[in-house]
Structures are given as structure tokens and as C-alpha cells.
Amino acid sequence: MAEEYLQMTADKFIFRVKKNLLYSQDDVWVDAAGAKAKIGVTDFFQRRGGDIIFLEPPRQGDSLTRGSKFASFETIKVVFDVISPVSGVVTRTNAELEPNPETMNADPYGKGWIVEVALMDVGELDGLLTPEAYLELMKGKVADEMKKIKGM
Amino acid sequence: MTKSGKPILVIPCSGIGKAFGSIGRDATFRVVDELRKEKADTLCLSLLVMGDEEARDKVAAAKCIAVDGCPLECAGKNIVRSGGSVAAHFWVMEQLKENRGLKTGEVTFLDENGVKLSKLLAERIARKVDELAEEDQG
Amino acid sequence: MNIKPKVGVVSCSGECCSLGTLSRIATRLVLEEYRPDVTVTICLPLFLAGELEEHGFAKEHPTIAVDGCGKLCARKAIARYSKEPADSVVVGDLLEQWGIEAPASRRELDDDGMEAARRLAQEISGRIDRIRGE
Numbered sequence: 001m002a003e004e005y006l007q008m009t010a011d012k013f014i015f016r017v018k019k020n021l022l023y024s025q026d027d028v029w030v031d032a033a034g035a036k037a038k039i040g041v042t043d044f045f046q047r048r049g050g051d052i053i054f055l056e057p058p059r060q061g062d063s064l065t066r067g068s069k070f071a072s073f074e075t076i077k078v079v080f081d082v083i084s085p086v087s088g089v090v091t092r093t094n095a096e097l098e099p100n101p102e103t104m105n106a107d108p109y110g111k112g113w114i115v116e117v118a119l120m121d122v123g124e125l126d127g128l129l130t131p132e133a134y135l136e137l138m139k140g141k142v143a144d145e146m147k148k149i150k151g152m
Numbered sequence: 153m154t155k156s157g158k159p160i161l162v163i164p165c166s167g168i169g170k171a172f173g174s175i176g177r178d179a180t181f182r183v184v185d186e187l188r189k190e191k192a193d194t195l196c197l198s199l200l201v202m203g204d205e206e207a208r209d210k211v212a213a214a215k216c217i218a219v220d221g222c223p224l225e226c227a228g229k230n231i232v233r234s235g236g237s238v239a240a241h242f243w244v245m246e247q248l249k250e251n252r253g254l255k256t257g258e259v260t261f262l263d264e265n266g267v268k269l270s271k272l273l274a275e276r277i278a279r280k281v282d283e284l285a286e287e288d289q290g
Numbered sequence: 291m292n293i294k295p296k297v298g299v300v301s302c303s304g305e306c307c308s309l310g311t312l313s314r315i316a317t318r319l320v321l322e323e324y325r326p327d328v329t330v331t332i333c334l335p336l337f338l339a340g341e342l343e344e345h346g347f348a349k350e351h352p353t354i355a356v357d358g359c360g361k362l363c364a365r366k367a368i369a370r371y372s373k374e375p376a377d378s379v380v381v382g383d384l385l386e387q388w389g390i391e392a393p394a395s396r397r398e399l400d401d402d403g404m405e406a407a408r409r410l411a412q413e414i415s416g417r418i419d420r421i422r423g424e
Contacts (some may be wrong), residue, residue, distance in 0.1 A: 009346075011296060011330045012298070012330050012332070012347030014342070014343055014345045014346070043388065048229055050221050051169075051170070051172070051223075051245060053245060053248050053249055053252075054249070062302060074252075074254060076170075076171055076172070076248060076255065077255060077256070077257035078255075095348055095416065102222075102223045102245065105223070106223060150206065159342070163305070164305060164334060165303075165335045166304075166305060166314070167299055167333050167335055167336065168303075168317065168318065168331055168333050168334070169331055169336075170334045173333075173335075177305065177318060177397075178397060180305065181305075181396055181397035182397065185397060186350075187293070187394075194305045194306070195305060196302070196303055196304060196307055196310065196361075197303050197305065197307045197335055197338075197368065198302055198303045198304075198334050198335070198338060198363035198365065199306070199361055199363050201338040202338075202361075202363050202367060202370075204361065206305055209346050224336065224339065224341070225337045226336055226338070227335065229339055230335065230338060259318060260315060260319070260322060261298060261315075261319035268420035276341040
């Protein structure tokens with residue numbers, strides 16, 4: 001399993017970045033295949049948020065605009081917006097998530113996916129980060145966040 | 153105690169890193185020290201897992217209610233691993249899902265919303281204690 | 291460059307008595323107030339459930355076990371599943387040494403209990419400093 005991920009450790013926390021995905025600066029991953037993509041939040045995002053209690057996902061047929069909020073989730077403390085890394089139309093939502101949003105914490109890169117999207121502009125994928133580049137970005141974010149999550 | 157004399161143990165995870173653990177712990181104490189002190193007791197989860205004989209004997213002879221903070225389910229899993237069985241299971245996260253307005257994040261000392269959640273959960277656990285106490289062992 | 295490690299603080303879960311509650315609160319005070327930048331809390335239930343991160347940290351970093359009573363659940367667990375803690379505190383023993391009574395309630399601490407918790411937190415903090423060579 002270790003080969004599937006890049007990872008970094010901070011104190012006792014291990015943050016994983018799955019290989020073979022693309023990433024946005026807003027901590028969202030994209031698994032693209034042609035003009036379709038599956039989207040979810042990264043390990044860092046779910047960890048920073050804490051245990052997810054509620055999720056407000058988009059609905060099938062909704063339009064997504066790159067850079068705009070497309071979902072939000074609520075933890076015991078705060079509400080987090082999830083920013084879309086691409087533009088497109090939602091073709092499928094993860095029915096597992098609304099009754100069990102904690103799945104995003106347990107398996108952010110697998111069963112915790114949020115939506116499948118028909119991409120409006122495949123070229124937008126070129127603006128996303130490789131796993132290696134996201135790992136570097138994440139290191140800086142982790143350093144900033146450590147005090148907030150140190151109690152976990 | 154159940155009708156047949158089996159004790160009822162309410163065992164929280166007491167997770168120290170999250171508010172859920174503190175809420176579950178607080179709710180457990182409300183049940184065993186106040187609401188149902190004649191019927192239920194608690195014991196140290198760590199003592200149980202570390203193999204303390206007295207703790208294991210107590211759990212084996214009891215009906216256990218696990219009170220877990222989050223989906224990691226440390227109390228439920230460790231009770232089963234230690235030879236006990238879980239007669240009922242409560243999750244603080246589920247309590248929060250049913251009470252969306254009660255946001256809290258305080259771990260060390262419960263704030264007003266944490267106390268409210270604890271009290272709501274304690275009432276539910278207390279009712280389950282009553283149910284288990286009424287069960288006929290035949 | 292002399293790199294000083296962070297110290298893992300492991301409190302017993304201590305549901306059985308108020309000493310466990312004191313351990314827990316003193317540990318949280320160390321983490322939040324007294325030594326927030328140099329400590330990490332190891333959640334004992336998670337550790338006992340085999341959680342990778344708790345185990346990983348305890349194997350690589352010094353730890354201090356904070357136990358309520360002589361059953362030493364935290365100390366024994368850390369020693370058994372990672373390595374011997376660098377230091378160990380038994381709250382019951384310290385209270386006896388200081389001539390302080392255990393709190394009456396295991397659910398919450400009164401003013402005297404809070405004073406005891408702060409004194410314990412200071413004691414633990416001093417030991418952390420020694421572990422880190424300060």
C-alpha cells in the first residue's frame with residue numbers, strides 16, 4: 001500500500017498523497033479519464049477539518065465552475081467549503097456519503113469520493129498539480145496547521 | 153444489574169484527542185454516578201486491554217455498553233478483543249448528527265454545547281441501561 | 291545542529307477513579323498551555339487499538355507516561371507496544387507526597403482539583419524539559 005502514496009510525517013501525523021491523481025491548490029484531488037473525472041478531498045483536507053458530521057454535496061446535473069465552491073462539509077467545530085478544481089456537470093454523486101460523511105475521513109482517496117463530473121474543458125487539467133508538486137505545497141500547509149490539529 | 157443479576161458496564165473510549173472522547177466520558181459518568189448509579193458501573197478500558205484479570209472477569213460476566221466518540225470505535229473493538237460482548241453501542245458522533253446546532257470543539261473542559269450533548273447522550277444510555285436491566289436471562 | 295525531539299505524553303484513560311480524570315486534565319494542560327510546542331499527545335485507547343500514527347510516534351520519540359494509579363496502564367502499554375517511556379508519573383503517588391487528597395468527583399474537578407491538576411501539569415512539564423535536555 002505504501003507504493004500507492006507519497007507521504008510526509010509531522011509529529012505523529014502521516015499525510016498521504018495518492019499517486020496517479022491530479023491536485024488543486026485547494027486540496028481537492030481529480031481522477032481524470034478522458035472528458036470525465038472523479039473528485040474528492042485530500043488526506044490533508046479531511047485531517048485539517050476533523051471528523052465530518054454533515055456533508056452538503058452538489059446534485060446530479062449541477063454545474064461546477066473551477067475555483068467556486070461546489071460542496072461543503074461540517075465538522076464538530078466548523079464548516080469547510082470544497083472548491084471545484086474543474087468546470088463541468090455532475091453526472092453522479094456518491095450516495096454513500098450523505099448518511100456516512102465520515103467515509104471521507106476514513107478513505108478520502110477511495111470510498112470518500114464526492115462526485116463524478118463531465119468536464120467542460122479538459123485543458124483545465126493542465127493547471128492542476130502532480131502528486132509531487134502537491135506534496136510540496138502540502139508540506140507548507142501542514143506546518144501552518146500543526147498547532148490547530150495537534151490535539152487530534 | 154439485570155434481573156438475573158448480571159452487572160451492566162458502561163465503557164467509554166475516553167479518547168483524549170477529540171471533544172467526542174470527552175463528551176462520551178462525561179456522559180458515562182453522568183450515567184454511572186448519577187442517573188443509574190444503582191444499576192450500572194464503568195471500568196478502565198486501558199486496564200481491560202492490558203489484561204487485568206479482575207477487569208476481564210468483570211467484562212466477561214457483564215452486559216457491556218460501549219460509548220465511542222468517533223468511527224474508530226476504540227471502546228467497542230477493545231471490549232470484544234478482550235473477551236467481552238457489546239450489548240449496546242453509542243457513538244457521540246451520531247448524537248451530534250441529531251443535534252446539528254450544538255457545535256463544540258473543547259476537549260479538556262466541556263463547553264455549554266458539550267455539556268448539552270453529554271446530557272442528551274447520558275439520557276439515552278440510561279434508558280438502554282433500564283432496558284438491559286429488564287431483560288430476562290431465563 | 292542540536293535537534294531536540296518532541297515528547298509524547300500518554301495519559302491513562304482512568305475511568306475508575308478521579309485520579310484518572312486528574313491525569314487526563316493535567317496532560318491536556320501540558321499539551322495546550324504549559325508545553326504546547328514541544329509535546330504531542332498519544333491517545334491511549336487509539337494506541338491500544340493499534341493505530342499506526344500513535345505507535346509510530348511512540349517508537350521514534352521519547353514519551354512520558356501519566357498514570358492515575360499503581361496499575362500503570364499507560365506506562366505498561368507504551369513499554370509493551372513501543373519502548374520504555376523516558377519518564378513516568380503516578381498521580382496518586384505525587385498527591386500523597388504533596389499531602390493533597392484525591393478529588394471527590396471523577397467527572398469534574400472542583401477548585402482544589404484544578405489546583406492539583408495545574409501542579410501536576412507543572413511537574414510533568416519539568417520532566418519534559420529534562421527529557422529534552424533543557
